[in-house]
Amino acid sequence: MGPVIGVVNYGVAGNIFSIVKALEKIDARVKVVNSSGDFEKVDKIIIPGVGSFKDAMSEIHEDGIYDALVSNVLSKPTLGICLGMQILSKIGYEFGETKGLGIFDAEVKNIYCSAPIPHMGFNKINVQKDSLLLRGVEDESFYFMHSYEVVNYTDILSLTEYEGHQFVSAISKGNIYGVQFHPEKSREAGLEVFKNFLNV
Amino acid sequence: MSLRIIAKLDVKPPYVVKPVHFEGLRKIGLPAELAEKYYKQGADELIYTDIVASLYQREILFAEVEKAAKEVFIPFSVGGGVRSIDDFSKLFHSGADKVVINTYAVQNDPHIIKQASEIFGSQSVIVNIEAKKWGSSWECYTDCGRVRSGKSVLDWVNEVADLGAGEIMLQSVDCDGRQRGYDIDLVSSVVESVSIPVIAASGAGNLEDVLSVVQQARPDAVALASILHYEKTTIREVKDFLRKNGVEVS
Structure with missing residues (x-):
């Protein structure tokens, strides 16, 4: 029997x-x-991602799962997806300044570039560091759907370029991973990422 | 950045239908079957619209949405009869990744766009525009092209972008279902006036129509319905054709 994957349901802000x-x-x-x-x-834990940083964090506090979530993320393999990756950061700036889960030394900011925002559609990843999570899918395209990006310099797994603007598309620290794209919306390549996560 | 090719399913439960000119419906097939078919052809996204929910003032049928979303692993947008934050929430829980809104926002309360984008994030709010040409400008219609709103399309698209809409799906009441080409002036006017992504819908009758709107109006995505439903082409063929003509697709 394989591991049980826990998908965290935090109210309206998560599309599970x-x-x-x-x-x-x-x-x-x-x-x-x-x-x-x-x-x-x-x-293992998956933190899904639809919604805004601020609402996601207030849901987590209101549901009374903040402490359990942080301690479990620190002790079990975790994958944050899109907003689920973003809230692993220290601070988010979507609709004001909000404290995140503080796992990554990172901030979440508006994407600043001249191309249309949200960045939406299939795009490539440029792998910066070998990882179990992205093994075998290095040359694939993934679905992105976001207006904010994680700003981090130390834990980057992959970068993605959008009309000349580069941002962090995957991040990791030990067994804690975050992806800005949506594996569940990225055809077979996305399913591969989930299979990799099962084996982390 | 790749141009997105979206398959559009207009649903009058339990069937996908194809309205001609937003009137007169033809049955095409079941949503789940067509969703899977276009997913396998390489669609980048699907848009599912319950085209009668708004007209009949009833809730969208969530179970039908859930069934259609079952076997597709690409973004799935759903609209039709959305009139509250609770509707947004229920649709996300039925498998929608983005929610499409038109009638309620135009007729009752534009503010729902702002509320929804603050709660669910801008990227998951699509505003559908049904544009009809009057002289040299366009007016917004609602209820599948039946009801006039008095709002100018170019004013409205700016208003919804300011309210936090993540994307605009631009349909033309004049061109929809006729397969005689897009209203290219309409698409380029909207693309030029907003900085959020624009999906060009309504009018594709052949591969050249798609290429023309892409090259001349530069939308971020094109939505296809009739030419796929009547099997005049496939998404794979559309992508091959665009690629051959220098358009980046995934």
Whole structure:
């Protein structure tokens, strides 16, 4: 039996449906984490990502899962997706300044470039560091859908270029990973990333 | 950045239908089957619209959405009859990645765009525009091209961009379903006046139509319906053709 993947459900700000569906497609064991108590039933954690930084963090506090989430992220392999990656940072600047989970020494800021924002669509990743997570998909395209980016200089796994502007598209620190793109929306290549995460 | 090719499913549950000129419906097939078919052809995204929800003032049928989203691993946008934050929330939980809104925002409360973008993020809010040409400008219509709003399209697109819309889906009441080409002036006017992504819809009848709108108006995405539904072409063929003509696609 493989590991149980816990997909954290934090209210309106998280779209868990597509992620659960993609994990079921690759025959992973999935459990939706709805409360602090649910964390002990899972071996790995996925933090989904739809919504704004500020609302995501207030949901996490209101649901009373903040402490359990941080301690579990620090002790179990974790994958943050899009906003789920962003809230692993120290601070976010979407609708004011909000404290994140503080795992990565990073800030989340508006993407500044002349091309249309949100950055939306399939785009390449330029791998900077070998990792289990991105093994075998280095030359694939992934789906991006975001207006904010993680600014970090020390934990970069891959960069992506959007009309001359470079930003961090994947990040890692030990077994904690974050991807700005949506593996659940990136065809077969995205399913590969989930398979890699099962083996982390 | 690659141009996105989007397959558009207009649904009158339980069927995907194709309105001609927004009137007169033809049954095409089941949403789940067509969604999977276009996914396998290489579509970059799907847009599912319940085209009668708004007209009949009923809720969108969430179970139908969930069924259609089941086997596709690309972005899935859903619209039709959306009139509250609760509708947005239910759609995200039924498998939508983005929600498309038109009638309610135009007729009742533009502010819902701002609320939704603050809660769910701009990238998940698409505003659908149904434009009809009057002389040298365009007016916004609602309820599948049936009701006039009095709003100018170019004013409205700026307003929705300021309110936080993440994307504009631009349909033309004049060109939709006719397969005689896009309203290129409309698309380029909108692309020039906003800085958010614009999806050009309505009018593709052949590969050249798609290339023309892409080269002349530079939208971020094109949405296709009739030419796919009637199997005049496939998404793979569209992409090959565009690539051959120097357009970057994924």
